[in-house]
Amino acid sequence: MNSFFKYFSDIFHGVKSLLIGMSVTGRYFFSPGQIVTQQYPENRKNLQMFERFKGEVIMLHDGNNQHRCNGCGICENNCPNGSIEVIPAKITGEDGKSKRVIDKHIYHLGMCTFCGLCVKNCPSNALGFGQEFEHAVFDRSKLTKVLNQPGSSIIKGVE
Amino acid sequence: MKEIINLPVSNIEEEEYHINMGPQHPSTHGVLRLLVSLQGEMVRSLKPHCGYIHRGIEKMCEKDTYPQVIHLTDRIDYLSAHINNHAVCLLVEKALEVDVPERVRYIRTIMDELARIQSHQLWWSSFGMDLGGLTCFFYGLRDREMILDIWEETTGSRFLQSYNCPGGVMQDIHPNFQKKVHAFLKTFKKKIKDYDRILSGNVIFENRSQGVGILSKEDAISYGVTGPSGRGSGWSCDVRKTEPYSMYGKVQFNEVLRYECDTYSRYMVRMQEMHESMNIIEQLIDNIPEGEHSAKMKAVIKLPAGEYFQRVESARGELGLFVVSDGNKTPYRMKFRTPSFSNLSVLDHISRGMKIADLVAIGASLDLVIPDIDR
Amino acid sequence: MTFNIYDFTSFNRWIDEGLNSFMSPTWALITEMAIIGIVFLLFYAVVGLFLVYAERKVCAFMQNRVGPNRVGPYGIFQTIADFIKLLMKELVYIKDSDKLLFNLAPFIVIIASFMALSAVPFAKGLHAIDFDIGILYVIAVSSLGVVGILLAGWSSNNKYSLIGAMRSGAQIVSYELSVGLSLLTIIVLAGTMQFSEIVEMQRNGWFIFKGHIPAIIAFIVFLVASTAETNRGPFDLAEAESELTAGFHTEYSGIKFAFFFLAEYMNMFLVASIAATVFWGGWMPFHVSGWAGFNTIMDYIPPFIWYIGKTAFIIWLMMLFKWTFPRLRIDQLLTLEWKYLLPINLVNILFMAFLVLMHWHF
Known part of the structure; x- marks a missing residue:
């Protein structure tokens, strides 16, 4: 029974950690103000x-x-x-x-x-x-x- | 794993095949060539072939004066250029019994820690890239840019600064230095949380790194795996603690030790070392004493005849510098004990029985810099 | 001529009748096939090139970069320039490679994705062929691509390619199962395999809302499994660039490499289309039963826009996966499939069948 719960808690924690990671990239995707690239020949x-x-x-x-x-x-x-x-x-x-x-x-x-x-x-x-x-x-x-x-x-x- | 390693030899030779990882390969970060014997996806053994970027730095040092040697040490381990310079300067100052001003010690220590942070940032970037998370690469480089800007303002160069010179530093810190370091610390403390979110806590990353590449403490000691890689095996080998130099004896910091002995623990040691380095910089940055930025040195530096040894903690481990002097202005022999060379030697031992993907992860966790291996 | 942006059936009939009026039925059929083929080829190229551009832009924004911005405004012609470059590059002959299979492999990959595209309904009446076993056809045809990848890896006479191809084989064989089973979950709810009927059944609510919990689980499983099936990160083991340099297409250059490249993006588009059609109603506008006014407003948005919007969102999700996660290892990849996705999927089908039996769906 213990391993049964572990199976689901593994899934839960795994998905949670993946969502946290996606929130980082997703946040940067929607904040174009944070772009750091310099446009070299133009500047x-x-x-x-x-x-x-x-x-x-x-x-x-x-x-x-x-x-x-x-x-x-x-x-x-x-x-x-x-x-x-x-x-x-x-x-x-x-x-x-x-x-x-x-x-x-x-x-x-x-x-x-x-x-x-x-x-x-x-x-x-x-x-x-x-x-x-x-x-x-x-x-x-x-x-x-x-x-x-x-x-x-x-x-x-x-x- | 064990059964595969212990298979009878004749059986293996039929199924074994070799691939060359490198000298041009994305995961070797340079011109390192690994001759890997594979059985399916399983690494049976591997043989590193070095020398593709051997420039004969030790020999070149023999014709250079001591101040000239410094610009060559930049190019040994280019990611901890400041720290390599520091080693030469400490050695010369020790041999000549020069007392450097307090201000110089502060500046050198801060610069060393900045070098350590940027080296670990780049390591984190390439670690993520080796595991397939390409976004990590850009986040690491983005934050590293702030340190490079700080350096460019003070030393004039972004990468290979040659900032230290025997007796002090080339020029005094820029008036903006302290302000910019504070700004960097403030920003990076926020950004490093992103590092944890995107990679450290990620379930895929944990599975890829936990239990992979077990390096026991005994092996670490016998192979001489120093630095964060050795401390990830629980070996207390931080030169900053065992033989404090410059300001390290006077600042409070923890030697990061972890005992899991795997790739994950080597990863976590470096992540925490970035925090510790920021901690050291914070203690020093506001207290830089006034004074000269260099001690008075003779125009021509001649070391008394004899043998000298100096070690420092570079970003990859213990950098040892051994000089034999015959009393001339150039060293008779200069030998570098570079950390990456020793760290590479253990790669075969810990990656046997692992998969190719693990080999890449292990190689990344040892944080090899190829010019550091070949010199 | 009755061109209607909301319903292409009459437009199709107009073409059909027009051709039949001055040709024999056989020739009319052949002409229609040729027209459809050309249209699809154009569509394929345009969408492929655009997706490459979109991927580069999306990943650039996620990484605080600008992305391509030199060729044309905002760099939109960058991929066309790249394509011209690839066309002009030399096709390198590999020593001791199996020449026939080496040259055949990119075509198999690209034909497989091309064939699967024909069953996708883009808008009402806008599909090449409306099989009554549409889903089965798509599953069957889209998994043909792995043959091309295996051939490419085998014939290249390169150990990296071979390892990549073998990985890809193991991967696609496993994940095909999850893709099929997650679509089966929706087939249980819909009771049909025909795409047009599946879309039509979602007129009063998309399946992901109708089937609530099991449908959402099936959607997530489908998204993961299909990402793996298209060989995209974090499941891009077949071309894991940090381990195998470029995996199965290491030895390919020029236009043959471009075929693999294009096929990868078209597979992604295809998978996103299937997901959009089966789970999110395809071209069907967003309807809430009972809200007549709201539904009419939604109906004003052309079906094609709905379809593209949904597909684009799912493609964006897949790009987010690729640019966030590190790559799995081959044993973890198989563990994920056989220990997690497959059991979850099987239980989910049972759950869905029970749901349909008890009429607990909306």
Whole structure:
């Protein structure tokens, strides 16, 4: 007799638990306000990334097309993957002494793992993270970027 | 079950056949290959073949300096990236006898627990998916998104943060951090009830998981099944309790233990661990002391020659980190004792005599992360 | 021409007489068959494509997603785009597969569901064939589909497919019993197997209300068993994607896969139609005996709408099942059938027979 009751109580509890589960999905079905999907290409205009978002490594330039990089190469040493290459150049300054400046700061985005060591260890805070995240290209060579903008020079006083 | 296992061998060889589950298979969650011997639907034995995602992280670590190693540890067990980073940092700080600021300990502990919650959320999602309840997958991912947003705001990355560094953390927490964590806790406490309604209490789920994949406490110890899987067998193996690090010695939390030893108990351990993690975060989040976010470290970190070991409780179990240093700035040898590798080793033992569907459930309950196995 | 949205009998007669007026009766019959065939093919394709879209939308809403929304407004042309893609895909030849059976299997599956569709009354006078053993015919024909699934699994030369097919065989053989017995419960109440008469008998109240408790039990049993019979979740063991990758249709690609896919949705539609017709009055509007005014208002809603509404509701229920529950294991599946559904069903038939004997139904 006991097992007879157990048979029916099993059915009852089983059906009850199934109905509870269905109530969850059913409730979400009738509450379209809870939809969390973002409509990505449509919301591109007002898509705001967080300020610390690591999109890509950039060299910070000010309004006069000047940056703070003196080509010391600490970022290159700190990069675990060798995705940064610093090519320095020597110029002769106004006082006649030859001076080390950056010629090309080459950044291989395809190899970067965004560990942030270059940005953290830069002694003159020349590097930063950009907000760009749409990196897809058809040619891998386009992922190699030169970070210092053409014609840019170093800000006076940070050498 | 027993009669089938003990059938004479000659008889079995005729009826046995092999199928490959993986390396491309929906339920192995990655590139794990299980060579399963079946008799009808019954699993006779299985052989895991690893190495499909072996990247040689241990070898790569040997050419990296200690701060550079951290970004590789992210990629061992990507779901508990913070916790892996934490292990390296603790080891380096222990070796150099650096005292990290109190604020760092708080931040690291909170981040670890957030990582544990999101790892368990993703585990819950994929557990539901493996059992055929696809809706679970989306609910878990939906709630996980809040944690990823919190991380993105503070660390800049959603998934592989590399947030810890020897001596502290890369940058201070974002001003919105505490507010957002509170919002997350409030929301998730409501949403986790849905998890129970849709899966935990479900009669189909209970039948699928109860009495399936019995892992006795003795076996758990001898195979080294740590973490929630081991605690589901009643083995008290939580490193946070046995060897407290960071703030774990000072917060109140329970080590979740269950004694049914089956898939259901491993499931329930993880569900309750999410509550415990929220409990830990609640104790810490309002009391983060002011101060520096990193201790002063030398520019080049060199560990004194010798051997070092550090273990932490990752979301999947005990992560052991063993370093041999010859006094250089790079480690001479770095060895990771990853939890998933040991947890995988028991899969053959506990799934013998079970059905294919059970094998999927057992595999899901062990919460394997394949890069964690192969490294 | 007397086209009446509430009664298609005169419309059918008009076509029949029109064709007979300039053709010999044999040719008229052949023409009618051809017309019906084309209409049903179109209907089949449209409903199948729409159901795929509906399923994706419904599950998306249950999962807090938007679902397909790129092709056309609200993504309504998504399935058509998918269908075109499947048409253009390569039909992969499987090494060492049984070629004849491999190619035959999708057709058997799709023909079985197509044949069963012919007996369903969509509105008054709108059915292809009105057998006097309609229910028996539907049960018999709809279970033919399992032959196709077994063949697909066997001929694919794939162990996953084979396991899936064997599971499906065990499953459908068991659940066929419950489907039949739960329909039998209503046949006891109705006293006929002819669909048109069953619908007509529900003019003053649907069977689920007339037969109250046993009818409701029979409806639930039918819903569970038919979900299992159509290989849908939580009973989708034959194609359990987390265990067997895709089960019996693992090796199928392109349009052959589309046939299986379409057949699955049409089976769901078919089962929902049968449930709506037998338990919920089919195209019959909602009538309450005694409320003449209310009944007239209900009669203004065309029968076709009633039929579609009821079917859609039952399809929605089945989708709710699929997107809520985890999958059963094969032994639990058989336990559910042989230990729970079958005994309940047998007792329920006795109960219903007693009810009819004592005239306790409404």
